[in-house]
Amino acid sequence: MATAMNEHLAPGEPVDLLSKFDPIIHTRETLLAAGVEDPFNLVMEQVLSPTRAVCNGRDTILLGTYNYMGMTFDPDVIAAGQAAMQDFGAGTTGSRVLNGTFRDHRDVEVALREFYAMDHAMVFSTGYQANLGIISTLAGKGDYIILDIDSHASIWDGCKMGDAEVVPFKHNDIEALEKRLKRVPEGAGKLVVLEGVYSMMGDVAPLKEMVRIAKQNGAMVLVDEAHSMGFIGQHGRGVAEEQGVIDDVDFIIGTFSKSVGTVGGFCVSNHPKFEVLRLVCRPYVFTAALPPAVMASSATSIRKLMHGGNKRTHLWENSRTLHGGLKALGFQLGTDTPQSAIIAVIMPDLEKGAMMWEALLKEGLYVNLARPPATPAGMTLLRCSLCAEHTAEQVQTILGMFERAGKAIGII
């Protein structure tokens, strides 16, 4: 749509392609002019543990890293990576389908097949690329993608890249999904895309009903379980496992940059033709494979997560304590009950949110400041993600920090 931004230009004068971002530049300058530390330019000078770092010169508790299971400093995970780097070098310098598949790329895919008890696993360089690649390759021109309106950016980008017809439905609304599925023209391919845990509010999807409805209407189902791996479901396979529908899910997307503690993305599936995707999925083919150290660390971490029962229990204790504590202090939260390891604290507006974020940072606490367009309904959120390595004492310290900062800023 036409905008008025460049109307003052004389004819023939070049258009500055960055002018369209002027409103964002302006918002950011206003925020920083108010004296707030830049929420999107934080530097961790030292990382002391999965839950502590020196941020902008301060010893800080980390409560916004998605490092759910604290695997980043696991000695076995580090040792596996060190050995692989020593033996296989620093990088792959190549695509998975050419010279970029080393022993440990294969091994991490074996580890994923064991973890999910599925026939096939395909590893991408990031979780973003896993969604981008799988969705765009599965659903092409003439196919229909029916997806939740609050889906992650990587899902939307995958939809756009594949050129399918994109049909969103209201967040977690079972009836809205069903109505849209029934209206898809006869004979068209259908892919329903859902997430187990939605990362902005930390709420869980009603997968049991949604997967059933998708199957009844002849659709294939893809579930992004990025924020559930390792601690939701009996084997840590995610919300689909927890709700008893994992066998009806055609594709599960996941990431290594959360519970696994490294970087990378993946898709697991039982589809008999799954392996052909390695040849036709462009974000898999046309990018370099992850370094061997990352693959070896990831494989070790995934296998350890299969036996992480005690850590899981403690993570859930932390989530319940923080959720209950923040609620008792009078903060408005994204969910009534703790549904995941994400707790979203709703801020009145961006200005107050930025002030609260900074007050917490000065207390020695890091959380994510999330704002539109990443957030639903134009909300500003302080998003907290817990770690199994947070001690019970740390959680109490965190609550004290929230209380002092919240009173100082006037939110509670």
Place this chain on the structure above:
Amino acid sequence: MNSAQVDERIRTLIEPFNKKGIAVEDATTFAGDLEFDSLTVMDFVAAIEDEFDIIISMNQQAEIETWGQLVAAVHTLQDS
């Protein structure tokens, strides 16, 4: 249903979303004149989809900027 009837039906549906009571004509734009944000668009589109039992995919929505284009698109969709 002819084009005028489609127009009339959608006119009822847009009322709760047209908070400033802007006069809606064929050339009225949703983003510019009516100041619809993405959430309003989603709710408004859902209301039309349910009323006419059709799908207006995001790809089709991207082509619709004005009231007149919307009425024409819905008219075509409900016939197909």
